[in-house]
Structure formats: structure tokens, C-alpha cells
Amino acid sequence: MLAYVALWLLVPHDLSLLAELWFLPGIGVxxxxxxNTSGTGGGVVFVPVFNALRxxxxxxxxxxxxxxxxxxxxxxxxxxGALRWTDRLFHQPQADALHANVQVRDFFVVALGVLALSLxxxxxxxxxxxxxxxxxxxxxxxxxxxxxxxxxxxxxxxxFAKPEKERLERVDMAVLLCLAVPGGxxxxxxxxxxxxxxxxxxxxxxxxxxxxxxxxxLISSVSVIAGSIWHIDAGTIQWEVVLLAxxxxxxxxxxxxxxxxxxxxxxxxxxxxxxxxxxxxYLLWLNWI
Numbered sequence: 189m190l191a192y193v194a195l196w197l198l199v200p201h202d203l204s205l206l207a208e209l210w211f212l213p214g215i216g217v218x219x220x221x222x223x224n225t226s227g228t229g230g231g232v233v234f235v236p237v238f239n240a241l242r243x244x245x246x247x248x249x250x251x252x253x254x255x256x257x258x259x260x261x262x263x264x265x266x267x268x269g270a271l272r273w274t275d276r277l278f279h280q281p282q283a284d285a286l287h288a289n290v291q292v293r294d295f296f297v298v299a300l301g302v303l304a305l306s307l308x309x310x311x312x313x314x315x316x317x318x319x320x321x322x323x324x325x326x327x328x329x330x331x332x333x334x335x336x337x338x339x340x341x342x343x344x345x346x347x348f349a350k351p352e353k354e355r356l357e358r359v360d361m362a363v364l365l366c367l368a369v370p371g372g373x374x375x376x377x378x379x380x381x382x383x384x385x386x387x388x389x390x391x392x393x394x395x396x397x398x399x400x401x402x403x404x405x406l407i408s409s410v411s412v413i414a415g416s417i418w419h420i421d422a423g424t425i426q427w428e429v430v431l432l433a434x435x436x437x438x439x440x441x442x443x444x445x446x447x448x449x450x451x452x453x454x455x456x457x458x459x460x461x462x463x464x465x466x467x468x469x470y471l472l473w474l475n476w477i
Contacts, residue, residue, distance in 0.1 A: 192264070192434060199427040206428050209247065216261055216433030220440025223262070224269030225448040226460040227387035227404030229412070230437065231380025234258040236467045238429075253426055256419035258379035259412040260430035265437025266383075266409040272445040273402030280398070286351050287453070290398045294356040298386070298403040301361065302368045303410055306382045309372030310411060314418040317376065329468040335388040336468065339461035343454055347394045352453075360393055375411050383408035384464070391460070397453050 219233035226232075238254045241247040249257065274295075283289045367385045374381025387404035419425050448456055 195427070195431060195434075199431075201427050201431055206432060209428055209432055212429060212432035213436035216265065216436025217440040217443075219261070219433075220265030220269065220437040221444045221447060222463060223265060223408070224272070224405055224441045224444030225401065225451070225456060226463070227383055227401035227408070228460065228464065229375075229380040229383035229404075229408040230262040230265055231255075231258050231375075231378055232384060232464060232467055234261060234433075235378055235380060236470050239471065247429075249426060249429075250424075252422075252424050255377070255379045256416070256422075256424040257426050257429040257433075259416045259419060260425050260427075261433045261437050262379065262408065262412040263416050264434040265441040266405055266412055268438045268441030269444050270402075270406040270409040272442060273398065273405050276398055276445060277402060283352075283396075286349070288352040288354040288396050290396050290402075291355060295399060295403055297356060297361065298364060298390075298399065299406045302364055302371070302382065302386055302403075302407050305365060305368035306372030306375070306407070306411065307414055309369045310376040310382075310415055311418070313373045313376035314415065326472065329472050332384065332388075332468045333465050335385075335392070336461040336464035339388055339391050339464075340458055342392050342394070343457040343461070348454075350394060352394055352396050356395070356399075357393075360390070360395075363389060372411070376415060379412065379415070380408075382411055387460075388464070391457050397448060397456060401448060401456075 215234070215237055219230045219237070222228075222233050223230035235254055235258055238247065238249055238257065239251075242249055242254075277290060277292060277295050280289050364386060367389065368382065371382030371385045374385075375383075383404040386407055387400050390400040390403070416425070451459065
């Protein structure tokens with residue numbers, strides 16, 4: 189709350205533009221709900237939406253500004269989501285059949301272990317990147333489509349009647365550490381990447397929703413707050429967008445946890461995988477045309 193009030197007092201903003209962008213709080217709510225139920229980060233919503241708004245001549249943000257405002261909005265929404273999931277970690281009910289409780293140690297080993305590698309990769313990429321963003325986007329979204337399809341397929345086949353894993357396995361932690369550096373690079377370029385990779389991999393490996401989504405939300409929250417610093421210094425954040433969508437993102441982040449728990453693991457995984465595939469296809473289509 190204090191951070192949001194400080195923004196109103198400190199950052200430049202155009203009141204007439206705020207009036208034109210009246211629809212952004214709703215986008216913030218929906219984006220944060222999707223981001224914090226899945227753990228994939230708000231970029232999976234905000235990047236496609238803001239790109240679409242640019243194509244429709246509703247709001248003309250450059251690709252770099254899209255990344256900047258996405259990180260700014262997520263700094264509010266993903267932080268609220270991370271706090272809500274971390275609170276759940278310390279107040280877990282007894283798991284029922286086929287489900288498992290999450291070990292506190294596993295939760296923070298995943299989050300801190302991934303961040304130890306992804307954060308330096310993200311911060312370095314922001315400062316020295318010379319990648320062809322379109323080429324990286326094509327490869328990344330093609331990979332996301334494969335992961336999304338694998339998530340839906342595994343949910344309804346091999347993991348359908350299989351108990352969730354009760355403890356983090358070393359091989360899975362090793363894979364997550366391998367995903368951390370490319371995830372950090374992708375987060376720098378698109379404001380989404382590391383959270384999506386972590387959440388999808390853990391979902392496919394059939395860990396509890398709390399570990400998959402909660403740890404990914406915490407990773408995404410720390411990542412976007414750190415990543416926003418470069419965008420603030422570079423002047424690439426359209427503050428009117430953040431000021432309007434930020435409160436909506438906080439509300440969405442607050443509502444996401446009970447929605448995710450109400451959906452249940454199977455429906456949540458199916459919806460997450462489907463959204464990731466469809467949003468990736470849409471971004472590829474925008475890039476193609």
C-alpha cells in the first residue's frame with residue numbers, strides 16, 4: 189500500500205491518459221488471478237494483452253515498454269500471490285488421498301536455489317543483451333507449447349490416479365537449476381520465463397499445487413521486482429498503466445489462492461496448460477503476421 193501511494197506521489201502521470209485507460213484495472217485482476225493460480229507469472233497474460241492492444245491501436249507500447257509495464261504490474265500482483273501461498277505453506281491442512289503436504293524445506297530450496305542462478309542471468313541480460321527478441325520468442329513459445337501439451341497429457345494419463353510426490357527429488361532439483369539460467373534470460377526479455385518453466389516442470393512431475401504454484405510465484409515476485417529497477421532507470425515504464433493495473437493485480441493475487449484450491453489440481457493443471465498453449469500460439473501468430 190505504501191509503495192503504491194509513493195508511486196502516485198513520485199512518478200509522472202497524465203490524468204487524461206488515465207481516464208482513457210479505464211479498462212486496465214480489470215486486466216490487472218484477471219491477469220493476476222491467472223498468474224497466481226498457475227505460478228507462471230503475469231507476463232503470460234500481460235504480454236499477449238498489451239501486444240494485442242498495440243496491434244488494435246488502443247495503446248501503443250513498444251515491446252520494451254510492454255516488458256517494463258508487465259514487470260511493474262507483476263511487482264504488485266505476484267508479491268501478493270507469493271505472500272498468500274507462503275502463508276498457506278505454514279497453515280496446511282492434512283492432505284487427503286492422492287495428495288501430499290509440502291515440506292517447508294522443499295519449498296524454499298526450490299525458490300532460493302532457482303533464484304540464485306536466474307537472478308544474475310536476468311540482470312546481466314537486461315544490461316548486455318544483444319539477442320534477436322523475435323527469434324528468442326519463437327523458440328521460447330514453441331517450447332512453452334510443448335510443455336503445455338505435456339502438462340495436459342500427463343494430467344489425464346500417467347498422473348491421473350497417481351499419488352503426488354511427498355518430497356522433492358534430487359533429480360528434479362537438478363533439472364530446475366538447469367532451467368534457472370535460461371529462465372532468467374527469458375524473464376529479462378519478456379517479463380515471463382523462469383516462473384513458467386518452474387511451475388510447468390513441477391506440475392508435470394506431479395508435485396502438490398502448493399509447491400508448483402507457490403514456489404513459482406515467489407520466484408516470479410522476486411524476479412520482477414529486481415527486473416523493474418532496470419526499467420525504471422531506463423525510463424521504459426508507462427506509469428499510467430502500472431498505476432491503474434497495479435491495484436487490480438493485488439486483488440487478483442489475493443483471490444488466486446482460494447480459486448486455485450477450489451479448482452483442484454486436475455482442473456487447475458488442465459486450465460494452465462491450455463492457457464499457456466493458446467497464449468503462446470497467439471503470440472506466435474502476432475509475430476508471424
